[in-house]
Structure formats: C-alpha cells, structure tokens
Amino acid sequence: MKTDVLVIGGGPAGIAAAINAWIAGAKVILIEREYRLGGILNQCIHNGFGLHFFGEELTGPEYATRFIEMLNKTTARVLLNTAAVKLTKKDKLFVVSTSGEHGLVDIEAKSIVLAMGCRERAGGAIGLAGERPAGVFTAGFAQKMINCYGKHIGKKVVILGSGDIGLIMARRLKCEGADVVGVYEIASTSSGLKRNISQCLMDFNIPITYNTTVTKVEGKKRVTGVWVAPVDKNWKPIKEKAKLIKCDTLLLSVGLIPENDLVINHPIEISPLTNGAITDEQGQTTMKGIFSCGNVMHVHDLVDNVSHEAARAGKHAALSALGKLRSGKKIPVQHCDKIRYVQPTSVYKSDADTAHIFFRVKQDYRRAALIAYSDGKQIARKNCMIVTPGEMQELEIIKTRLGSDLVIKVEAF
Amino acid sequence: MEKYEVAVIGGGVVGASVFNLLTRKGVNVVMLEACPDVAGGATKANSGIVHSGFHPEPGSLMAKFNVRGTQMFDSMCKRLGVKYFKTGTLTVTNRAGFSELQRLIKRGEANGAGHMQLLNRRDLLLLEPNIADGIECGLLASNGGYVSPYLLTIALSEEGVINGGKIVLDYFADRIEKKGKLYYIYAGKKVVAAKMLVNCAGVKAGYINKLVGDTVFNCNYIKGEYIILAPEEKDFVKRPICMLPTEFGKGVFVTPTEHNVMFGPTAKCCKPDDTGVEPESLDYIKQQSLICVKNPNFKKAIKLFAGVRTKSGFDFVIERSHKNPGFYYAIGICSPGLTAAPAIAEHIVAMMKQDGLTLHDKTLVKRDVPVEFRKLSPAQQKVLVKKNPAYARIVCRCEQITEGEILDAFKSPVLPTTIDALKRRLRVTMGRCQGGFCTSYILKLIESKLNVPMDKISIKGPGSEITLGNIKTGGIYEN
Numbered sequence: 052m053k054t055d056v057l058v059i060g061g062g063p064a065g066i067a068a069a070i071n072a073w074i075a076g077a078k079v080i081l082i083e084r085e086y087r088l089g090g091i092l093n094q095c096i097h098n099g100f101g102l103h104f105f106g107e108e109l110t111g112p113e114y115a116t117r118f119i120e121m122l123n124k125t126t127a128r129v130l131l132n133t134a135a136v137k138l139t140k141k142d143k144l145f146v147v148s149t150s151g152e153h154g155l156v157d158i159e160a161k162s163i164v165l166a167m168g169c170r171e172r173a174g175g176a177i178g179l180a181g182e183r184p185a186g187v188f189t190a191g192f193a194q195k196m197i198n199c200y201g202k203h204i205g206k207k208v209v210i211l212g213s214g215d216i217g218l219i220m221a222r223r224l225k226c227e228g229a230d231v232v233g234v235y236e237i238a239s240t241s242s243g244l245k246r247n248i249s250q251c252l253m254d255f256n257i258p259i260t261y262n263t264t265v266t267k268v269e270g271k272k273r274v275t276g277v278w279v280a281p282v283d284k285n286w287k288p289i290k291e292k293a294k295l296i297k298c299d300t301l302l303l304s305v306g307l308i309p310e311n312d313l314v315i316n317h318p319i320e321i322s323p324l325t326n327g328a329i330t331d332e333q334g335q336t337t338m339k340g341i342f343s344c345g346n347v348m349h350v351h352d353l354v355d356n357v358s359h360e361a362a363r364a365g366k367h368a369a370l371s372a373l374g375k376l377r378s379g380k381k382i383p384v385q386h387c388d389k390i391r392y393v394q395p396t397s398v399y400k401s402d403a404d405t406a407h408i409f410f411r412v413k414q415d416y417r418r419a420a421l422i423a424y425s426d427g428k429q430i431a432r433k434n435c436m437i438v439t440p441g442e443m444q445e446l447e448i449i450k451t452r453l454g455s456d457l458v459i460k461v462e463a464f
Numbered sequence: 465m466e467k468y469e470v471a472v473i474g475g476g477v478v479g480a481s482v483f484n485l486l487t488r489k490g491v492n493v494v495m496l497e498a499c500p501d502v503a504g505g506a507t508k509a510n511s512g513i514v515h516s517g518f519h520p521e522p523g524s525l526m527a528k529f530n531v532r533g534t535q536m537f538d539s540m541c542k543r544l545g546v547k548y549f550k551t552g553t554l555t556v557t558n559r560a561g562f563s564e565l566q567r568l569i570k571r572g573e574a575n576g577a578g579h580m581q582l583l584n585r586r587d588l589l590l591l592e593p594n595i596a597d598g599i600e601c602g603l604l605a606s607n608g609g610y611v612s613p614y615l616l617t618i619a620l621s622e623e624g625v626i627n628g629g630k631i632v633l634d635y636f637a638d639r640i641e642k643k644g645k646l647y648y649i650y651a652g653k654k655v656v657a658a659k660m661l662v663n664c665a666g667v668k669a670g671y672i673n674k675l676v677g678d679t680v681f682n683c684n685y686i687k688g689e690y691i692i693l694a695p696e697e698k699d700f701v702k703r704p705i706c707m708l709p710t711e712f713g714k715g716v717f718v719t720p721t722e723h724n725v726m727f728g729p730t731a732k733c734c735k736p737d738d739t740g741v742e743p744e745s746l747d748y749i750k751q752q753s754l755i756c757v758k759n760p761n762f763k764k765a766i767k768l769f770a771g772v773r774t775k776s777g778f779d780f781v782i783e784r785s786h787k788n789p790g791f792y793y794a795i796g797i798c799s800p801g802l803t804a805a806p807a808i809a810e811h812i813v814a815m816m817k818q819d820g821l822t823l824h825d826k827t828l829v830k831r832d833v834p835v836e837f838r839k840l841s842p843a844q845q846k847v848l849v850k851k852n853p854a855y856a857r858i859v860c861r862c863e864q865i866t867e868g869e870i871l872d873a874f875k876s877p878v879l880p881t882t883i884d885a886l887k888r889r890l891r892v893t894m895g896r897c898q899g900g901f902c903t904s905y906i907l908k909l910i911e912s913k914l915n916v917p918m919d920k921i922s923i924k925g926p927g928s929e930i931t932l933g934n935i936k937t938g939g940i941y942e943n
Contacts, residue, residue, distance in 0.1 A: 154849050
C-alpha cells in the first residue's frame with residue numbers, strides 16, 4: 052500500500068491531522084488499532100470538551116463524532132483494527148508494517164504523522180509496595196470498565212494522584228454509588244485542571260490531601276486497605292505518620308507517558324521532560340518527514356489544543372510529502388527557569404503568520420505575567436492571577452514582531 | 465473417587481519435576497495444586513538463575529542436586545521447548561574479595577561445578593560493560609545461566625499431562641488420612657486417593673507433613689523482593705551478576721530474563737504467606753545493586769514483586785518417611801532449588817522405585833511449543849495469518865501478543881483461566897502498561913471463549929475478580 056501521508060493513530064490528534072493533510076492536497080491513510088475512531092475520547096463520557104474549538108460543551112464521544120464526520124467527507128482512507136508494528140526507512144520512503152484485519156500489510160509513505168497518544172503510569176513505576184491484589188486500577192482502565200463495559204470496579208475507593216482522569220473518575224465512581232474516601236497527591240498542588248478540582252471533588256465533597264502518598268497496598272486477593280503517609284520536601288514518605296485506610300480499590304492517576312515505542316530506534320530526539328518527540332513549529336520531529344502531535348508529543352489538558360496542534364502537523368506532513376514544505380530561518384524558543392518545558396522548541400521566522408507556544412510552569416505562581424521577548428522587546432504578553440503546572444499555558448506570537456530570538460518568561464506583575 | 469499410584473502435592477517446579485518424571489515412566493500420577501495455576505507459589509517469584517553449584521557446602525544435598533540439576537538442564541529444556549540461556553553466571557567483588565573468590569572456586573571444584581574462571585577488571589568489562597567502578601575481579605562460572613521458572617514449570621506440567629498424568633488445580637488439601645494401603649487427600653468435599661504421596665508443597669510442606677501426622681520440621685520463611693525494569697533496559701547485563709555471598713544468603717543479583725532485567729532478591733524473615741514488598745526494601749535493593757553495577761535505570765521500573773522461600777536448617781530435607789510408608793517429602797527447598805529440581809525429582813523417584821513403584825520407559829509424546837508470533841520471520845508470520853487471521857490481531861500492544869496466541873493457550877493441556885495464568889504463559893499485561901490497555905480485551909476473550917462470566921474472571925483465583933457486577937442492566941455496552 053502506498054500513500055503520501057500515513058497517520059498512525061485515530062484519536063483526536065490523528066483524525067485532525069488526517070483531515071488537514073487531505074485538505075493540503077495529500078493522499079492520506081490513517082490506521083487505528085481499535086474497531087472505531089475516537090481513541091480515548093470514546094470512554095470520556097463527561098462533558099467539557101470543545102469549549103475552545105467549537106465554543107460549546109460536548110462530551111468526549113460527541114467531540115470525536117464531529118471530527119469523524121469531517122474526516123468522512125474527505126477521501127482519506129481509514130484502516131481500523133490495524134496496529135503499527137514496525138517503522139523502517141526504505142530510500143526516501145517510510146515503511147510501516149501493520150498487523151490487523153487486512154492481515155500483515157506494509158504501508159509506504161512519504162511522510163508520517165505520529166498520533167499514538169499516551170499510556171498510564173502503573174504502580175510498579177511509582178514504587179507502589181505491598182501485595183499485588185485485584186482492585187488496583189489505573190484511572191483510565193477503570194474508566195473504560197465503567198463507561199464502555201458498564202461494570203462496577205470497587206465499592207470503597209482511594210485515589211492516588213490528582214491527574215485529570217483521577218479527578219473525573221472520583222466523581223464518576225461517586226455517581227455510581229461508590230464511597231470515594233479521598234484523593235491523595237504527593238505534590239503540593241494538583242496536576243489536574245482547577246475546574247476539575249472544583250467540579251469533581253469539591254462539588255461532591257470528596258477530600259483531597261496534598262503532600263501525601265500511598266506507600267503500601269494491603270490485601271492478598273483483593274485490596275483491603277492502603278497505607279497513606281505524608282511526604283517530606285524530597286517526596287520521601289514519613290513512615291512514622293503512615294496510617295492505614297480501609298478500602299477495596301486503589302485508583303492510580305499518577306501520570307501519562309507518551310507511547311513513542313514505535314520510533315525508539317530511530318534518530319528522533321525525545322525530550323526527557325515530556326517523553327515526547329521534540330518538534331518544530333510545523334510539528335516536524337528531528338527526523339525529516341516524521342511529524343508528531345497530540346499526547347504522543349506532550350500530554351495535553353484540553354483536546355481542543357490537540358486538534359489545533361494536530362491540524363498543523365497534518366498540514367505540514369502533507370506539504371512535506373508533496374515537496375512543498377517551506378522552511379527558512381529557524382529560531383529556537385528559549386525560556387526562563389520557572390518554565391518546565393515549551394513546545395514547539397523552535398519557530399520559523401516566516402512561514403505562518405502566527406505561532407502558538409505552549410508551555411507548563413514548574414509550580415504555582417500568583418499574579419504572573421507570561422511574556423514573550425524578542426531582541427529584548429515584549430512581543431506577546433498575558434497577565435494571569437494564577438498559573439499552575441496542571442494547566443498548559445499558551446502565547447500567540449505574531450511573526451512580523453519576531454526579531455532574531457525568542458524567550459518566554461514568567462514575571463510578577 | 466479417583467485412585468492413583470502416586471499423588472504429588474504442590475505444583476511448583478519441584479512438584480512438577482516429580483510429576484513429569486513419573487508420567488514419563490508410565491506411572492498413574494496426579495498433581496494437586498492449591499492455586500488456580502501451576503507455579504503459583506515460590507516458583508513464580510524465583511529469580512530464574514541456574515546455578516553452577518559453587519555456592520553450597522560440599523557434601524550437602526544442595527551441592528549434590530545443584531550440580532546434577534545443572535547437568536540435566538540443557539537436555540530437559542531442549543526436550544520441553546523451554547528457552548535456557550546458558551550464559552554462565554558472574555560473581556564480582558572488589559580487591560578485598562579476591563581471596564573469597566578463590567575459596568569459592570575451591571568449593572566449586574569440590575562440588576564438581578564445572579568450568580570456573582577468575583577474571584580481572586579488564587576482562588570483566590568486556591563481558592559486562594555496566595559493572596560498578598569498584599569491581600576489580602570476578603568469577604565466571606560457565607555452567608549455568610537463566611531460565612523462566614514459571615515457563616519451565618508450565619512446560620513440565622503440560623508434558624506430564626500429555627503423557628498421561630493428571631493435574632487438579634484449586635485443590636487445597638485440608639485433611640489426609642491413611643486407610644489400608646491408600647492415602648486419602650481431602651480438599652473440602654473433594655477427595656483423591658493414592659498409594660504413594662509426595663509432598664512438594666513449598667511453604668506449605670510443613671503443613672502437609674502435619675496433615676499426614678509425620679515429622680514436622682522447623683522452617684524459616686524468607687521473603688525475597690525484586691524490582692523489574694521495562695524491556696528496553698533488557699541489555700543492561702548479559703548474564704546473572706551477583707556479589708559475594710554472605711551469611712544471609714547469596715545477596716542481591718542483577719539478572720536478565722528473556723525480556724527484562726531484574727534486581728533482587730532481599731532476604732527477610734516473614735510469615736509464610738507474606739508476599740508483600742516492603743517500601744524500605746526498594747532503597748535497599750537499589751543500594752545493594754550498586755555494589756555490582758553502575759547506573760541502573762530504576763526510573764524504568766515497571767513491577768515490584770516478592771516471593772517466600774522456605775529454609776529448614778542449612779540443607780534441603782528430601783526423605784522418605786520412616787513413620788508412613790509410601791510418603792516422601794521435599795522440605796526447605798530454597799536456593800538452589802530451581803536448578804536442583806530435576807535432580808531432586810530423579811532422587812525421589814529412585815527412592816519410590818526402591819520401595820516397589822514399577823517404572824517403565826515409554827515413548828514420549830512431545831509437547832507442542834507455543835507459537836511466539838512476534839519472534840517469527842515475516843514469511844512465517846504470513847503463513848500463520850493465512851491459516852488463522854487471529855494471529856494478526858494484536859491484543860497486548862506492549863509485548864505484541866496476538867489473539868491467536870491467546871486462543872492457542874486456551875487449548876493448552878493446563879488450561880489458564882486467570883489473568884495471571886495467561887500472563888505467565890504469554891506475557892500479556894507484563895509490559896510497560898502493565899495491563900492498562902489489554903486487560904479489558906483479555907476479559908472479553910476469556911468470557912467468550914472459555915464461557916466464564918466476566919465478573920467471575922480473576923487475577924489469581926476466587927476473591928481476586930476484577931469486575932464486580934453490572935452498573936445498570938439493559939444498557940448497550942461494548943461487546
């Protein structure tokens with residue numbers, strides 16, 4: 052099978068990339084391992100999606116459906132139940148070996164869009180000690196069992212970590228009659244959105260305790276309790292203060308890891324901060340012809356941002372395949388030490404009219420001005436009463452104002 | 465009630481070795497296992513190292529069976545189709561430990577542990593680039609390497625069944641009576657009778673002896689905890705690397721497995737059923753492993769686990785009972801129990817033969833080695849997919865295990881019915897996502913192919929079910 056652009060992954064990133072690659076004039080194939088498009092949105096039956104993109108509140112499946120309908124109007128080819136197994140290079144072409152309902156098929160493409168999303172960090176990765184009974188779930192797995200399979204997974208639940216899925220699931224479990232004992236977060240702030248803390252915890256009287264973690268799981272066959280202990284400055288649990296909380300279920304919402312395993316042996320630079328590929332403004336990775344977008348690049352809070360980002364990557368993947376990709380002078384995006392990472396890590400002086408710089412701060416800052424400087428002059432600014440690590444920040448840069456460098460800073464105002 | 469010539473209690477590597485050998489000798493034998501799968505106790509948590517035999521005291525049963533076991537491993541694994549990585553093992557130390565290494569070589573020579581070689585730092589670095597900076601010398605023992613302790617046990621069990629043996633899982637013996645020439649082994653309302661009884665019950669071996677009314681040995685239970693890293697760290701070491709043994713045991717190893725690298729075990733006294741990992745042990749394992757290797761990437765940890773080994777004095781206890789004719793027991797089978805298992809079986813079966821058990825050689829029915837689809841060539845894969853399209857459906861994305869392989873496992877002579885049983889056979893849920901993505905598909909497959917309602921499917925037997933009933937009835941959910 053041959054194509055201009057091959058999009059790997061049919062979640063929100065892959066769909067938006069495929070649509071925009073097709074609009075840009077390329078022949079497009081999208082492969083998705085599941086039996087339907089939509090990715091993780093299919094299990095996110097809560098609302099709050101689309102406020103930025105569509106200006107209205109949609110559920111996950113509704114948001115996905117809007118994009119799937121757009122994709123259906125294109126001639127992009129969609130292969131469902133098809134997994135990418137291996138990526139190789141043959142001369143100037145990429146070859147992706149796939150496995151699925153069409154058997155074992157090699158797809159040759161001029162450019163590739165990586166849109167594989169992310170996976171959840173599991174207990175072993177955070178050193179969760181104790182026995183290994185049933186009743187320990189990652190939040191997303193629990194979400195799938197409840198929302199897609201209609202199954203109860205626990206009656207008395209402790210949640211470790213305050214990522215957005217953990218918060219959403221706290222509310223979801225409560226709605227299904229479970230006793231949600233509380234949410235414990237090792238950091239001093241939540242890694243989730245403020246609106247989720249308010250709508251999923253406070254509105255449902257679910258307590259959240261910061262600077263605290265779960266150290267050990269009790270129970271041979273099913274969870275019977277978890278040990279919870281406050282942590283010191285270095286996140287080491289204070290053993291003397293540990294207490295046992297009785298429960299039958301532990302939900303883990305302790306981070307998401309981009310699923311870049313397909314490209315692990317290729318010269319694609321992966322950021323140690325995001326675990327995703329480092330990309331330029333056009334979404335191109337450090338390997339020419341390979342683009343990346345969505346949660347496989349860096350974990351987003353809002354699907355709306357994913358759609359925008361993926362649209363850019365898809366468009367430029369098409370231009371790259373058609374030999375029309377414009378480059379020009381690349382300016383690296385620098386940042387101050389209050390910022391954990393920025394994405395993209397470089398912008399082009401010309402090309403598009405504007406560039407969108409996304410970044411996360413390292414900790415909470417009150418009365419923070421987010422400023423982009425070029426040649427020492429402010430070229431973009433946003434004043435915020437509070438910025439937190441859990442919420443991705445965005446600055447729009449108007450290219451005509453861009454000088455020879457670009458530095459993003461967080462300052463007090 | 466079913467009657468057998470021999471009943472083996474315990475489906476760990478020792479029990480399965482005895483069971484397997486008896487079936488190959490034409491004996492009508494049953495193996496009774498308390499867990500829902502074989503290898504459910506200490507075996508599954510073994511480090512998988514095949515020791516060359518320089519650790520045990522010369523003259524001990526440990527020395528004898530270790531050395532004999534190592535000799536038997538190659539042909540046993542070939543026969544079973546189990547991968548045995550005969551890499552040798554490496555014991556490393558700083559300059560001060562040199563004389564201790566020489567002592568180990570002497571002990572190895574006395575035991576007959578095969579080829580051993582002292583190496584300096586330069587030679588060590590050629591073999592293992594990641595050894596720690598302080599390491600100055602090492603002992604390479606060529607006999608030995610590593611194996612999957614549970615795949616070996618599963619293979620032994622399967623071959624045993626194919627050759628006429630019977631395995632009863634979920635059989636927790638709670639009463640044993642001797643009436644006439646028969647032992648009656650009860651588990652609740654179930655009962656099995658046999659002329660001869662072999663106790664290979666691991667941590668429960670003392671308990672089984674008590675049920676028979678036989679000598680009760682003093683046992684200590686020692687927990688070993690491990691950290692496993694993600695598959696991408698697999699090449700960190702090429703062979704098991706250990707430090708000098710201490711009075712507490714062989715210390716913390718860095719051990720490759722076929723797909724991962726692991727660090728452990730610890731050695732802590734515990735209760736027999738305590739397989740919980742202590743939070744403090746993680747730091748201990750990390751610190752100790754730094755004696756042998758440098759910069760292990762513990763950020764890539766994907767799983768912690770622990771197992772309990774049984775110690776009774778300083779040696780294995782492998783005897784025929786003097787009180788109860790026809791009763792044999794293997795107690796205190798700690799390290800090097802995995803390596804010694806085939807030799808222990810040989811010894812026990814020889815005792816039974818002396819006591820009148822009739823053995824005869826018969827034609828072996830070979831076990832079908834399970835397909836590992838991801839390891840086949842593209843041409844072989846295409847042939848298989850043409851025969852069965854299920855091989856093209858990947859269920860476990862991390863380890864790339866296909867639906868075809870799961871369906872194959874459902875036809876296995878020792879049927880996997882729990883998530884853990886499938887995991888040990890195929891590696892599903894064993895990868896970097898630890899089952900976050902694929903468990904739901906596996907539940908569906910077990911539900912539809914084995915006809916088990918989802919709410920009855922467990923991780924490791926009754927009480928460890930994953931789902932707890934429907935949220936609402938009448939809705940349309942995925943199926």
